[in-house]
Amino acid sequence: MSRLCAVLVALCLGVVALVGCGSASGSGPETAGSETAGSERVGRAAAGSASGGDPYFPADGNGGYDVRHYKILDTYRPGSDRLRGVTVLRATAHRNLSALNLDLVLAVDEVRVNGRPAAFRKPSRHELTVVPDRPLDAGERFRVRVSYHGRPSARSASGLEPGRDLYFRRAGETVAIGEPQIGPWWFAANETPTDKATYDIVMRVPQGKQAVSNGHLVSRRSSAGWTTWHWRMPEPMVTYLAFFAAGRYRLERGEAGGRPFVHAVSRALTAEDEDRSLRLLRATSGVVSWLESRFGPYPFSSTGGVVVGLQVGFALENQSRPVYDYSGGPDPYGMGLLVHEQAHQWFGNDVSLRRWRDIWLNEGFATYVEWLYDEDHGRATVQQHLRNAYELHGVDSGFWGLRLSDPGPSRIWREPVYVRGGMTLAALRSRIGETDMDRLLRRWVESRHFGHGTGxxxxxxxxxxxxxDLDGFFAHWLDDTSKPATTAENGLG
Ligand SMILES: [Zn+2]
Incomplete structure (x- = not known):
């Protein structure tokens, strides 16, 4: 996520959009076949946890199973924000389960497990509890099919403290992007970064509109006034990185660096801004090539970007296809932002955080990569960025008062998470040298491909x-709440 969001997301909290109401037309049926059990039942079945276990956002995610694949079939009208859909999850039980939870804020119509009707209830706005007609066995592969409907924009922030549900829309255009939460606003999700899965995202929108999402465009078919856009993300992805943008978009498809790209720019922009946005998106392939030269192969099989016509207030690193806000002005989004969101494809998307307390692993790394890009392109060096930031923030500044290794859930988007996170890596490079720093970041990515990392x-x-021995170095930069001294040990000699 871009740093601009730090302020604007805070402003968004508590803003509840209430727009339009009505029923939606149904999406096509999807037959859920049963999958066979692969293990014996050992011990008694119990209900799975309603929490993914992260103390920052305990309502998010669930326990007892792991999702392998999501198939999302949503019908959506951007004009009225009416959504009706089906999510089919293929998952594996970690233990014997008499019930399991999913995260979904929309109204639920029906649930099936392995093709058979299942009982369900909504114990809270955020939770969906599913009770299969027979318990699931530990190790069993199973399928859950959830049908739902509602107006996502009407299901806003209340009750999710301190979560930030971000679902943006204006006349004729909707963008479902958010971090740490967004999945439950448009599909039945296990909303935790610890549970990665592959995705088929099938969005049906009124003909004449486009629906853009992650990964490859598998097909686009129109009939009876509707167009169905089928997108596929074949590499593991965290739920908050899944997105859709629905509205009128100018699409540009092609191939660069041996992989397909899709660029999309909102038609809500002026023709001049559309052209300018598209030109900037076209810089993506060059940035990706540079990132590959620094950190190893691009992790995913497609790329691109989306510039929306809404003033969202931030950009987000949605997997394979970041979404950029269009804020107007002479430079709608600069190269720094593009580099930042593409850097997240390695740092955040490929190597994902396991606990939200480690958010600096995403944002500090992306900030450091911005500085590295500047240095490699004849602008300020990493060392200059480090010195400037160090001198800018005095000893008494609140900048140093945040504990970077555990900032607290309401402070994960604060400036120090980005800048002090970037400074930590810049100082580490000074401390251990450029050669070891490059080896370190390459090994970090290589050894955790499609996985997770912790601080x-x-x-x-x-x-x-x-x-x-870097214990003292990291303690000063990440754990302490005071300005590190200008010593060689702190990488500031
Ligand atoms: Zn970011």
């Missing part, structure tokens, strides 16, 4: 690669 694991790897 502690990064500290260990940094010490291992450099052969240095």
């Amino acid at each position: 502690q694991a990064f500290r260990r790897l940094a010490s291992e690669v450099s052969g240095e």
